[in-house]
Amino acid sequence: MRFAEHLVLAAVDVDERGQKHVLGLRERATENAAAVRVLLADLVERALNPDRSLLVVVDGARARHKAVGGRYVERALNSQYTGFSNLSTILTDLHLGTNKMFPCGAGLGLLDVDGNGDVYLCHRFPGVEEHKYGNVRQGGIEYGRLTEFVNSVQVGNKPVCQTCWIRGICGGGCYHEALQEFGEAALPNLHYCVFLREWTEYGIGVFTELEQKNPGFVEKYIVRSRSDVPKELS
Numbered sequence: 001m002r003f004a005e006h007l008v009l010a011a012v013d014v015d016e017r018g019q020k021h022v023l024g025l026r027e028r029a030t031e032n033a034a035a036v037r038v039l040l041a042d043l044v045e046r047a048l049n050p051d052r053s054l055l056v057v058v059d060g061a062r063a064r065h066k067a068v069g070g071r072y073v074e075r076a077l078n079s080q081y082t083g084f085s086n087l088s089t090i091l092t093d094l095h096l097g098t099n100k101m102f103p104c105g106a107g108l109g110l111l112d113v114d115g116n117g118d119v120y121l122c123h124r125f126p127g128v129e130e131h132k133y134g135n136v137r138q139g140g141i142e143y144g145r146l147t148e149f150v151n152s153v154q155v156g157n158k159p160v161c162q163t164c165w166i167r168g169i170c171g172g173g174c175y176h177e178a179l180q181e182f183g184e185a186a187l188p189n190l191h192y193c194v195f196l197r198e199w200t201e202y203g204i205g206v207f208t209e210l211e212q213k214n215p216g217f218v219e220k221y222i223v224r225s226r227s228d229v230p231k232e233l234s
Ligand code: SF4
Pocket: 155, 158, 160, 161, 164, 165, 166, 167, 168, 170, 171, 172, 173, 188, 189, 190, 192, 193, 194, 196, 197
């Protein structure tokens, strides 16, 4: 963040009620990886446990990807797992050769049913009438409309995604994000594409380094411990 001529790096926690808490601040002349690592090392020193599972949202720049992932890689090279699920997810996808047709299981293996019995695409959609697909107490699930929506959002049906080299990892982006950003759930998450491509590029670098320097780590410490991988691999 910039305050007048000052560049400030901030680590912000978002709790389960959506409240933000500033965990650490550092004034720096640059946002390079070294500067971010100082901020992260300070958080760990002040009791942020890197062994716990954390969902880390990194705002943009490649330097920050490197800083957050750097600690993960250091520990991985010593066969220690760090609970940074963003990186574990992409390493799992690369290891398994994931090729997604959809960004997630919403409308496929996952639906949300609210207290009234109304059925929605996922837990982010309750109240969005356009994406209500029936009621489990009255009439049941509207499979026809649901199938129509799911077919329309296959990544292969999103023209802009056809030339994107990470479409098999992204799958076209979150439907709810698209609805909020562009008013249409079936559109790709264009506001995240650059970030996602940078993140995927970074993930490929980490995957390559780990495969070369500590072969087997990704499979043994990450893939086999995840609940969402095919049973024959776990
Ligand atoms: S990153 Fe963007 S263009 Fe690429 S597949 Fe995802 S939504 Fe489509």
